[in-house]
Amino acid sequence: MASVWVGHRGTIRDYPGFSPSVDAEAIRKAIRGIGTDEKALISILTERTNAQRQLIVREYQAAYGKGAGTSEHALIEILATRTSRQMKEVSRAYYTVYKKSLGDDVSSETSGDFRKALLTLADGRRDESLKVDELLAKKDAQILYNAGENRWGTDEDKFTEILCLRSFPQLKLTFDEYRNISQKDIEDSIKGELSGHFEDLLLAIVHCARNMPAFLAERLHQALKGAGTDEFTLNRIMVSRSEMDLLDIRAEFKKQYGYSLYSAIKSDTSGDYEVTLLKICGGDD
Ligand SMILES: [Ca+2]
Numbered sequence: 001m002a003s004v005w006v007g008h009r010g011t012i013r014d015y016p017g018f019s020p021s022v023d024a025e026a027i028r029k030a031i032r033g034i035g036t037d038e039k040a041l042i043s044i045l046t047e048r049t050n051a052q053r054q055l056i057v058r059e060y061q062a063a064y065g066k067g068a069g070t071s072e073h074a075l076i077e078i079l080a081t082r083t084s085r086q087m088k089e090v091s092r093a094y095y096t097v098y099k100k101s102l103g104d105d106v107s108s109e110t111s112g113d114f115r116k117a118l119l120t121l122a123d124g125r126r127d128e129s130l131k132v133d134e135l136l137a138k139k140d141a142q143i144l145y146n147a148g149e150n151r152w153g154t155d156e157d158k159f160t161e162i163l164c165l166r167s168f169p170q171l172k173l174t175f176d177e178y179r180n181i182s183q184k185d186i187e188d189s190i191k192g193e194l195s196g197h198f199e200d201l202l203l204a205i206v207h208c209a210r211n212m213p214a215f216l217a218e219r220l221h222q223a224l225k226g227a228g229t230d231e232f233t234l235n236r237i238m239v240s241r242s243e244m245d246l247l248d249i250r251a252e253f254k255k256q257y258g259y260s261l262y263s264a265i266k267s268d269t270s271g272d273y274e275v276t277l278l279k280i281c282g283g284d285d
Contacts, residue, residue: 009247023078023086024094026236027102029071072197074233075106077219079121080204081212087124113156114198120164127167137170141177148193149182156194163205171209213248216241217256220249224268231273238280246282260284 082090094102106118140162147158166174175186182189190202207215216237223230223237241249253261262284265277 009245023082023090023236023240024097024102026074026232027078027090027094028098028105029074029232072200073219074236075110075118076197076201076204077233078236079118080201080208081216084124084126084128087122091122091124110197112198113160113194114196114201116157117160117164117198117201120160126165127170129167130169132167132169132173134173136166137173137177140166140170140174141181144174144178144186144189145182148189149184154193156198159190159194159202163202168209168212171206175206175210211252213245214252214256216245216249217252217261220253220261221257221264224264229268234269234277238277242280246280250281250283250285254285 078090079087091102094100094105098105102122103119106122107115110118143158144162147155162174163171178184178186178189186206187203190199190206194202204215207218219233220237223233237249238246250261253264257264262278262281265274265281269277
């Protein structure tokens, strides 16, 4: 079966890479984690001196890599990169493990246009065919232009419908047409018309449609080079892409940063963890 999600560019074979239950757990952590952790943190922090609080916060961030917005980043990354088929598996695993529907939890923890877009993605209805339709690309580009640049205010639903339901190859063509019509890149229009996590999510989708390995290389770089290694993100991306496109991600990483992912892992992790990650990474180029 020639579908995009079966990988040919991975570094590891005969190893179960994509794990719906790992994704389900990450999503659960992302949408539930902050509230709970925050409560525990506040109860501790209210009984410590300011100097002690600073130390605790620093330790906490180093240990959990949980700066503001980490959860949304995880949610955005998973929902923007998984195929429809994978999303359906994630939803099933989520229900099996938590006895709650993914949609209900996303609904109760997010709001507004961000929620609408996440729910559309969680449904796993993005077109997966590799065929592109030029006429449709022209039509969608015009709809996007009329929904944003060409009117006062913005019709956010149109952005969600097109960016969350069309296939990535189709979107690529649509963005070319969009540039012809508006004389602007879709990224610039999204930045001008939308805001907050909704803007972040749609920019991630555009990035994935244009070049998913480059998007993930950037995420890995942030996870390694941010304040404290973000193991949550590192583990998820390395494991989930090891059978799919980690070779492409490695190539994009080198292209963007001038050094290999392998050397970045070496310099930013240690011990058994480093050994395991290097093995998954597979090579120093
Ligand atoms: Ca506008």
